[in-house]
Amino acid sequence: MSARRRRRAATEPEEEEEEEEEGAGSDKEVDLEERLHELDLRGDSDIPDVPPPTDSTPEILKKALSGLSARWKNWWIRGILSLAMISGFFLIIYLGSFMLMLLVLSIQVKCYHEIITIGYRVYHSYDLPWFRSLSWYFLLCVNYFFYGETVADYFATFVQRREQLQFLIRYHRFISFALYLTGFCMFVLSLVKKHYRLQFYMFAWTHVTLLITVTQSHLVIQNLFEGMIWFLVPISSVICNDITAYIFGFFFGRTPLIKLSPKKTWEGFIGGFFSTVVFGFIFSYFLAQHQYFVCPVEYNSETNRFVTECEPSELFQMKKYSVPPLLQAVLGWETVNMYPFQLHSFALSTFASLIGPFGGFFASGFKRAFKIKDFADTIPGHGGIMDRFDCQYLMATFVHVYITSFIRGPNPSKLLKQLLILQPEQQLSVYKTLKSHLIEKGILQPSLRG
């Protein structure tokens, strides 16, 4: 059985990829897995072919495109949906950070749902007692934990005024742990005699999925709070890399890149790299000029809204750079005016083009391993949400690590929160130390009252 599968990338052509070797090769896998547990993993040939995705294209589109041949129709659907997604993206950016947070959250939930559903299908475990509720419960727990750790920091002023919230924040770890333990004990109590292995598999599957989807989505939100530009530039670099790698591959593609994704070529890879770097450079230039994108998101307790107003940090102030002699000859300029952020955008786009694709290869390998064509059928023409976001995950972690290592030091809100938890005498002594330090550095004038 060789399931025809479609490559995951946004922009690959629609030819079905025959994997005749896959059909023959699955024999060995069948052998191995037949020797495995009888209960679940049967041989690959026993796993029912994933039903072809139900055609969820809306009626309007179908009518509009009824004239064209099937191949062009597919291409048009993908194109239209891509445009729709991109416009939706712009709309939400316009609506603000809170909407973006909600969007990230809903994407996370949907990705989680998709991967868990695949797990159910692989293990034929639809009927396991409790398991669906347990998976959702764990999702809730882990989200609660992460929201308490990260987002609550940003709401410090809001929280200070309300007693119950203070209690929740102070004992946050304990409460999250207690919630998680409850789920754990429920799992242990729900172990049913004949399905131990299945249940352990689903338990592990749930945890790995949580690790991937929930942690990364919270990193995305933390990046967002740092400034929308830290959210927009990485994501658009990844999308740009997808599209330009496809285009370069389409026109110049010759040498295959990796056996996992036969449609990827070195020409596409390198072409995508250069275009993404240039794109990132130009895009950050435009974004860096607006406070809306550049300022850290803060919660204003007076107006009860998120505000992005600040004095832009020196990252976003135009600086004169002297061009290194090598480039001077090429460009003919001695100095150039750019935002320091654009230098960072080099790092971001490089990562997006060189390492980001590994996330895509990982997802391709995953889909081949579990013999699925797409993660789900959510987006007509594109597959599931995971299909669109597989490269983004590595990117989100990278941006977060990059920010904490190179851009900003410790998180000031977190520091503030910890200061406010101290005992009053400790606070007083810290206050005195800080005051003397600030006066020494000339940041605080001793004559003024602060």
Added chain:
Amino acid sequence: MDGETASDSESKSEFGGSSPVPTSDDTPEVLNRALSNLSSRWKNWWVRGILTLAMITFFFIIIYLGPMVLMTIVMCVQIKCFHEIITIGYNVYHSYDLPWFRTLSWHLQLYFLLCVNYFFYGETVTDYFFTLVQREEPLRILSKYHRFISFALYLTGFCMFVLSLVKKHYRLQFYMFGWTHVTLLIVVTQSHLIIHNLFEGMIWFIVPISCVICNDIMAYMFGFFFGRTPLIKLSPKKTWEGFIGGFFSTVLFGLLVSGVLLKNVLRLEYLSGVSPFLAALNFCQVLNFSGPEGALCVFVQRTVRMYPFQIHSIALSTFASLIGPFGGFFASGFKRAFKIKDFANTIPGHGGIMDRFDCQYLMATFVNVYIASFIRGPNPSKLIQQFLTLRPEQQLHIFNTLKAHLVDRGVLASLEDA
């Protein structure tokens, strides 16, 4: 020393055909000869008993040897547990026949193990050895970019995994990848939490671990003598009588052990520079108790001289007896699921290291969360250090907020005081 082996042999007969990995008899020769006369059932009991005593003695010895040795032992235990669980994964997936797979993936797993350990050690070491790290230039750079370096290392492993995917065995490889990560999550994070607890004070290491061990032993004894009503289908040999008896004796034991340990303050080096006794005094302050050392705490209308820590020990022992066993049930279920009798054969009569440590894992996390939530607040000097690395405007903002907060609370009497 729980009814585990009995239940395991029951589960073995349940499975009938598919035979688990037979436990080779690696009891040392000397024991074999000494016990050669006894029947095999008593022999088993004696072997277990002797090994238990040996392990407990060993535990005391390393406590005596001090925190550094303890840390090393925790690391070794962690590596052995990781190895045991991964080996089970291999056995489950019958990957014997793919020698290249075993080597390659074993190397990858070792690499991931090293990466995650490096990450955690960096985080811990930076905190506790702050001054040392700041002084040495290479260490300072390593600690400043620690997260980036760890992430880069992890990514390398990830990319190697992707590049090593071989056509016919995708699923196997993904399984082992998933298995490795879950194992890392369980084993490595918990062992680092244990080390964190250790740094708080050896008492936070000794009391939880001994409570779990005591609960095991006591529950077994109560079950042996009074056991009647089965507790849970997963472990048929566990009984309600054992459970409840174990609970009460463990709480008592916890109180006694903390009392004994606290009397010998000398033994409890507190690596952060504050003795646990003083920390207990702090707790006394929080509870508005007054008085000199060994503060009086009112208990059941009689004044009793207790260390405040002993009240915490009640919480710890309660957790160890009520929730700790769930870790044991989880491990039992795991063993049944994968049709194995023991995790490994490391300890004669007891099975693998994981068998002995399965209940400890939940305990380690609980103690860590407990300490972070109820005992110690953030460290003021560390906060000051972090403050000094901020930008001036951020420093000013924090300073002003703190000031407003202090004035609010009346701690800062007036603005002139500032």
